[in-house]
Every structure is written in structure tokens, then in C-alpha cells.
Amino acid sequence: MNDITVNDLSFRYADSDQLILRDVSMRVREGDFVCLLGQSGCGKSTFLRLMAGLEAPSSGSICVDGQPIDGTSLERSVVFQDYGLFPWMSAGENIVLALRQRFPEKSKAECRDIARRALREVGLKDEVFGKYPKSLSGGMKQRCAIARSFSMNPPILLMDEPFGALDAVTRARLQDMVLDLWSHEERKKTVFFVTHDVEEALFLATRIVVFGQSPSQVIFEKEIPLERKPSRKEMYESRFIMDLRNELVGYINQDVLSHVED
Template identity: 60%
Template sequence: MHETIIKNLSFSYPGTNKLVLKDINMDVGEGEFVSILGQSGCGKSTLLRLLAGLEKQSSGEILLDGIPFSGPSLNRGVVFQDYGLFPWMTAGENIMLALTQRFPKRDKKELKRIALDMINAVGLDKSVYNKLPKELSGGMKQRCAIARAFAIDPPILLMDEPFGALDAVTRAKLQDMVIELWHKQEPKKTVFFVTHDVDEAILLSTKIFVLGQSPSNVIFTCDIPADNRPTRETQFEDVAYLNMRNTLIRYINQDVATRIG
């Protein structure tokens, strides 16, 4: 079981005394889809970078099964808003680079089959394997980035506003694709998903943490029962959904109003 625990986590950038995160606490079970929700600039992406091992906390701990995180690891897949594809490599080569680092002893033909299967799983034609990122649309590039993250089969997947730069139609399609991939895989990956979109958070998540403004801490937590999850078609007719949506918006807006004065 891969349980992720964040204990009294605080962070300030080196050379400054200004706290960005203060005493963050989270307890996340294996296979949960967790959204980290809050206003822009509240430290959501910083928290994800700490989970990815790309930054070092000032104090506190991040534990996986009781063992502290230490630096980046291929046990944690990361999807950024800006795709993170190397422009001089084809889509397939980008995925293969991650696969060969994750599974250095496995046969290259087997890894290529995994890459092709994941390209197909994210709704792209296998011919995309040989295309450079500049030949792909924004939505196609993000599908490739998601395929790369799922291909290395990490127990933890970190997603930093991955659909923020996409149009509404493409965004909805990729939301549905990610939740379908997450549901299909067993054991399910633990997903940490950063967003400032309340509707996106409710639609995707099993648990939501709301962060307040900097220095940020958790100001509200809610669980979303899997058997009572609204669908995209029914969400705005669902009373429970609307109540949860209003509660989340109220917490975010109250925190902003309190800090403004």
C-alpha cells in the first residue's frame, strides 16, 4: 500500500524569510485522486514541486509508506501545463526516453510496444510516435505528455494544471480521458492534481484540499464518494454537487476577503 503523508510542511525560497507554505498536513491513501484547489499564486504548484522532489522543504516531511521523499524519482510521474516534451525528439522518443530510464533492463522492442500502446490509449493514432512536438496541436502534445507519465507506471502521478492552456472542448475531452485511464489501471495510481477550477476538481477527484493564500495552509478538506460522483451531463442538476461547489467557492473567497481586509 502506497500511503502519502505530508506532515507540518513549510517552504520558503532560499535567501528569503517569506513563507510560501506553512504547516501543510495531508494524509492520502493509495489510489486516491486528490485535487489541490486554490486561487492563483497560493502555492499549489510549489507544493507539487515539493512532491516531485524538484524543491526541498524548509521544514516538515513528505513520506511514502513511512519513508521520506528524497529528490526526483521515476516512482513519481509528472505532467506540467507546458507539456515538457523535448522539441528535438519525436513524441515516441520522448516516451521511450522515460521508459528506458525507468526500465533499463527491459527489451527495447517491448518498451516501444508499451509506448505505442499508451499513445493509442490516450486517443492518438500510432503515427504520432514519429512526429515532432512542433507537428502536434496543444491537445495532442498534452496527450503525449500524459501517455509518457502513465507509461512508466509510477505509483504516484503529479499533474500541475495540465489542461490550463487548452480550449474548453479539448480540456473536457482530456479530463474524461485521464479519469478513464485512472479507473482502468489496477492498482490505481495516487494522483495529485493542481487546479484553480472548482468544477474540474469536483468532477475528477475523490478528495479535495483547499489551500488558502500565501503563506498557504489547508483551510478545507472534503471527500467525494465514488458511488455518488456527478457526471459532466448531470452535475449542474445535482443538488449535492451544487452544495459542494458553493462550499468550496465560499472557502476560497472567504480566505481572499479575510486577507484583503
């Protein structure tokens, strides 16, 4: 089981006096799809860095299956806000490198096959394998980063605004793709997904968490108890989801007002 418990987590960067996160607590079940919302600068990426083990808590802890996270692990893969692809390697080689680390027993040829399949799964043509990141569009780079993370098949997947700069149609396609990939293996993957888009969160999440500001705390948390994810049409017709949408927007607006009005 990969249940995650965040216990009174507080964090400040070593070279700064500013407390970024204060007493953040949450419990996440294995297989949950958690969408994190909150204003720019509130600490969402910082929270994912802590989840990834790239930073250590100033106090409190994050435990996976009861064990505190202590450093990075190939069991937790990150799709970074800036894609995190090495510019000196082709898209395919970026994926192969990650696969070789994750599956040292597999040959390079096997890893190349998995990488090609992963690129196809995110809707990219085979020729993308040999292209360098600088010759790919933002959306293609995002898809490569997603392909890399999913091909590593980690039990915990951390995604930082992975669809940030995409048009609505590509975004909708990738949302479907991520849900599809997440649903493989009876939803055993736990996903943390940062987004600014309320509709996206409602469509993807089984649990929605909103961070407040300065220092950040959980100001809203709600489980979406659904047997299966609804279609977009069903979502807009669901009273429960639309009530939740209004509640969520209300919380976010309240937070905005408390910071922009004297």
C-alpha cells in the same frame, strides 16, 4: 500501500526570504484522486515539486508509506505545467526515453510499442510519434506528456494544470480519459491534480484541497465519498456535489476578498 502523509510542511526557496508553504498537513489514501485548488502563485506547483522530490521541505515532511520523500523517484511521475517534453526529441522518443529509465529490462522495440499504444490511448494518431514538440499544438503536447506519465505506470501521478489551455470539448474528453486510466487496476494510482476549475475538481476528485495565500496553508479539505465517479449529468443533479460546489466557491471567494479588499 502508498498512503501519503504531509506533516507540518513548510517551505521557502533557498534564494528567497518568502515563506511559500506554512504548516501544510494532509493525509491521502492510496488510490485517492486529490484535486488542488488555490490562487495563482499560492504554491501549488511548489507543492507538487516537493511531492516529486525536486525540492526538499524547509521543515516538516512528506512521507509515502511512512518513508520521507528524499529525492526524485520513477515511482512518482510528473506532468509539468509546461509539458516538460525535450524539444530535440520526437514526441515518441520522449516517451521511449522515460520508459527505458522506468523499465530498463525492456528492449527499445518494446518501449516503442508501449509508447505508440500510450499515444493512441490519449487519442493521438500514430504519426505523432515521429513529430517534434514544436510542430504539435498545445493540446497535443499536453496529451503526449500525459501519455508519457501514464505509460510509466507510476503508483503516484502528479499533474500540474494538465488541461490548462484546452477547449471545453477536448478538456472533457481528456478528463474522461484520465478517469479511465486512473480506474485501471482497481484505482491503485494516487493522483495529485492541480486545477483552477472548480467543476473539473468536482468531476475528478475523491478529495479536494484548497490552498490559501501568503504563505499557503490548507484552507479547505473535503472528501467526496463516492463508490464510483458520477457522469457529468449525475454530478449536476447531485445535491451533495452542488452543495459542495457552493461551499468551495464560497471559500475561494472569501480568500479572494481578503486579498483584494483593504
